[in-house]
Amino acid sequence: METQAILVTGGAGFIGTNLVEELRKRGHSVFVADLCHTNLPEYRRTDVRSYRQVEKLFENATFDYVYHLAAEYGRWNGEDYYENLWTTNVVGTKHILRMQEKKGFRLIFFSSAEVYGDYTGVMNEDVMKTRPIQETYQMNDYAITKWAGELMCMNSSAMFDTETVRVRPVNCYGPHEHYTPYRGFIPKFIYHALFDQPYEVYMGHQRIIDYVEDSCRTFANVCDYFQPGEVYNVGGWPGWEKDIKEYSDLVLNAVGKDDSLVTYKEAEPFTTKVKRMDFSKAIFDLKHDPQVPPEEGIRRTVDWMRSYYQLGESDRRLDAIVPLVGK
Amino acid sequence: MDDVDGGYEGKTVLVTGGAGAIGGNLVLRLNDLNAAKIVILDDLSSSYEWNVPVGPKIHFVHGDILDDEKLKLVFKDRPDIVFHLAAHFANQNSVDNPETDLMVNGMGILKALEFAHLTNVSRFVYASSGCGVYGLESTIPYQEHDVSISLHSPYQVTKLLGELYTNFYHNLYGLPIVNTRFFNSYGPGEVPGKYRNVIPNFFYWAMTGKALPITGDGTETRDWTYVGDIINGLLAAGVKEEAIGEAINIGSGTETRVIDMAHEVNRLTGNALGVVYIQRRDWDAKTRLVSSIDKAQRLLGYRPRTTFNKGLKCVHEWFVENLENIKGGTDF
Numbered sequence: 001m002e003t004q005a006i007l008v009t010g011g012a013g014f015i016g017t018n019l020v021e022e023l024r025k026r027g028h029s030v031f032v033a034d035l036c037h038t039n040l041p042e043y044r045r046t047d048v049r050s051y052r053q054v055e056k057l058f059e060n061a062t063f064d065y066v067y068h069l070a071a072e073y074g075r076w077n078g079e080d081y082y083e084n085l086w087t088t089n090v091v092g093t094k095h096i097l098r099m100q101e102k103k104g105f106r107l108i109f110f111s112s113a114e115v116y117g118d119y120t121g122v123m124n125e126d127v128m129k130t131r132p133i134q135e136t137y138q139m140n141d142y143a144i145t146k147w148a149g150e151l152m153c154m155n156s157s158a159m160f161d162t163e164t165v166r167v168r169p170v171n172c173y174g175p176h177e178h179y180t181p182y183r184g185f186i187p188k189f190i191y192h193a194l195f196d197q198p199y200e201v202y203m204g205h206q207r208i209i210d211y212v213e214d215s216c217r218t219f220a221n222v223c224d225y226f227q228p229g230e231v232y233n234v235g236g237w238p239g240w241e242k243d244i245k246e247y248s249d250l251v252l253n254a255v256g257k258d259d260s261l262v263t264y265k266e267a268e269p270f271t272t273k274v275k276r277m278d279f280s281k282a283i284f285d286l287k288h289d290p291q292v293p294p295e296e297g298i299r300r301t302v303d304w305m306r307s308y309y310q311l312g313e314s315d316r317r318l319d320a321i322v323p324l325v326g327k
Numbered sequence: 328m329d330d331v332d333g334g335y336e337g338k339t340v341l342v343t344g345g346a347g348a349i350g351g352n353l354v355l356r357l358n359d360l361n362a363a364k365i366v367i368l369d370d371l372s373s374s375y376e377w378n379v380p381v382g383p384k385i386h387f388v389h390g391d392i393l394d395d396e397k398l399k400l401v402f403k404d405r406p407d408i409v410f411h412l413a414a415h416f417a418n419q420n421s422v423d424n425p426e427t428d429l430m431v432n433g434m435g436i437l438k439a440l441e442f443a444h445l446t447n448v449s450r451f452v453y454a455s456s457g458c459g460v461y462g463l464e465s466t467i468p469y470q471e472h473d474v475s476i477s478l479h480s481p482y483q484v485t486k487l488l489g490e491l492y493t494n495f496y497h498n499l500y501g502l503p504i505v506n507t508r509f510f511n512s513y514g515p516g517e518v519p520g521k522y523r524n525v526i527p528n529f530f531y532w533a534m535t536g537k538a539l540p541i542t543g544d545g546t547e548t549r550d551w552t553y554v555g556d557i558i559n560g561l562l563a564a565g566v567k568e569e570a571i572g573e574a575i576n577i578g579s580g581t582e583t584r585v586i587d588m589a590h591e592v593n594r595l596t597g598n599a600l601g602v603v604y605i606q607r608r609d610w611d612a613k614t615r616l617v618s619s620i621d622k623a624q625r626l627l628g629y630r631p632r633t634t635f636n637k638g639l640k641c642v643h644e645w646f647v648e649n650l651e652n653i654k655g656g657t658d659f
Binding site: 035077080081084180181182 | 393395396399400403430434445
C-alpha cells in the first residue's frame, strides 16, 4: 500500500474524524479542511461554499486523493437551512470539481443512500442508472443535493476526464456523532435515553446500520482499489437488518433503561419505510467487511456519548435543548 | 411602556448570553411578558447553572456562540427578536486574553448576525458598551455620535467592532438592528468573580470580611445603571420602530463616585474594615463616566426608575439570599 497525500473535506465531522484516523493509521499523509476555527496541525479552516477558500487548500499542496465529505447533513436540517444546504452541497461540490479539473486529483464523493428515494425494490447501485426516474424520486432537498452532486461528478468525468468514485453510506453511526435533532436515529435514541427525554419510535420501519469504523475501513480502501466512475453502497450485513424498535431496544438495554420514555407510533411521513440494500459490489471491489454488529456498535457508541457528555462524573453536564423545568 | 410590554406576547425570543447578569434578568422579564418561547444560548463561561432562569417556556441551550450547530439549534425556531448579549467580558479579561475576546465578541457577533439574516429576524438588539465605545476625547455626558476609535482595551475595541458589524448588516441587508450601549450595569443576579464588575465584587468582599480595594483615589465616577432599567431600555429597543438602525445609550444619566459606592456597600453589609487604595489598572483611563440619555428618552420612552441606593439594597438582598451558591462558584 502506497503512502498517499490525501485531503479530507469535512474531516472534523462525524465520519470525517473517523476516516482521517483510519487513513493516518495506514500511513497516509492527511490534511483536513472543515468549518471550525482551530489551530490544529494539518488543518485549514475552509468553507467549501467559497471558491477562494477551496483554492487556498491547493496553493502550496498537491493531493493524490480528495475525500469530499464537507456537506450539510440531513433532511430536516436541509428544510430549515436550505440555503446552507444548497450552497454547501451543490455549489461547494462544484468548487471541488473545478479544482479537480485543474489539479487532476482523484475524488471520492460522499453521496447518500437517500438518493434512491422511495424505491421499493432492492437498492443496488445500478438502480439509479437503469430504473425509470419516477421510481427513484428523491424525497427531500438533502437527497436531491446529494444526487445533484453525483450527477455533477459524472458530468465532470465525461467532459473533463476527471476521476471520481462515489460512495453511498447507509445509516452510518458510531463515536464522534454527537447529538442534534438533525442527526440520525441512533444518536437521537441514545441521547434521549441518557438524558431521560421522551422519544418516538415509528413502527414498521426497517433499517440496516453500519458502525463507522467498518464503513471507514472501506472508504479508506477506495484509494487502494480505485476504479474511476464506480459508485458503491456501503453499509452493514443484510443479516443485521432490524426494525427501528429493535434498535431502540438495543439502545435502552445498553443505557440501562426501560422503554417508559418511548412512544410507539405508526409509520413516519416523508420517510422510506423499508430499505433493502445490496452491498455486494463494495464487498467484492472494496473488500468491504463489516466486523461490528449493532449490539456491540451501539454499546460502544453509548460509551462514547457518556464520556462526550461527561455523564457518570460528579455533576451532569448541561447540554443542548434540555429544558430545565424545576430545579 | 405598555406598548413595549405587549410587544412580546406570543413572540419567540432568543437571548444569547441569557444566563448572564443582564441576560438572566431579561429572560425572567420576557417570561412575565408572555413571550411564547424564550431560547437561551449560553456557555456558562461567566455564569453558573444555579443562576440560569428556569420555566416551561424557557429553553436553555448550553453552547458556544462560535458553534455553528448550536446556532442552528437556537435559530431553528425562527426567533422574532434576538438579544445578542453573549460576550467575552470585560476589560481586564480582554487584556489577559485578547484573542479569545476577538473570537467571542467579533466572530461571535458575525456568526449571530449571519444566522439572524438567514432566518429573517424582525429585530436584532446588540448589547454594546458605553464604557467601551466612548473615549477620553468624547464630551461628557457622552452622546451617541461622539464615539472614539482610540480605545484602551481589546474589549472596548471588539464592542465597537460589534456595532460596526450590526451597522453593516443594516446598511447592506436592511437587517433591523439596534445598538444599545449599556453603562455600568449592576443588579441582582450578577455573580462576583475575577473578571466581574466592582459592585458584586465589593459586596462579596464586604460580606466575607475584607476591606474594599479601590483602584485609584475613589473620586472617579461611574454611571451605574440598575439592571431593571437596562432591561426596560432593551425591551423598548426590541419593539420600537424608531430604534432601528440606531445606537442608543442605556444609562442612569447620573454620576456616582466610587468611594461613595464603597461606603454604601460597607454600610449595607456592616463591614467595618473600610477601604484600601491600590494602584489604578493601566487600561482604566476614564476618571469620569456618564451618559446622556436624551436619545433613549426620545426614541424609547426610556426613563431610569431605580435610585442607586435602592438598587444597591436589592443587590444586597440578593447576596444575602444566595451567598452559599455565590461562595461556591467564585473564581478569584
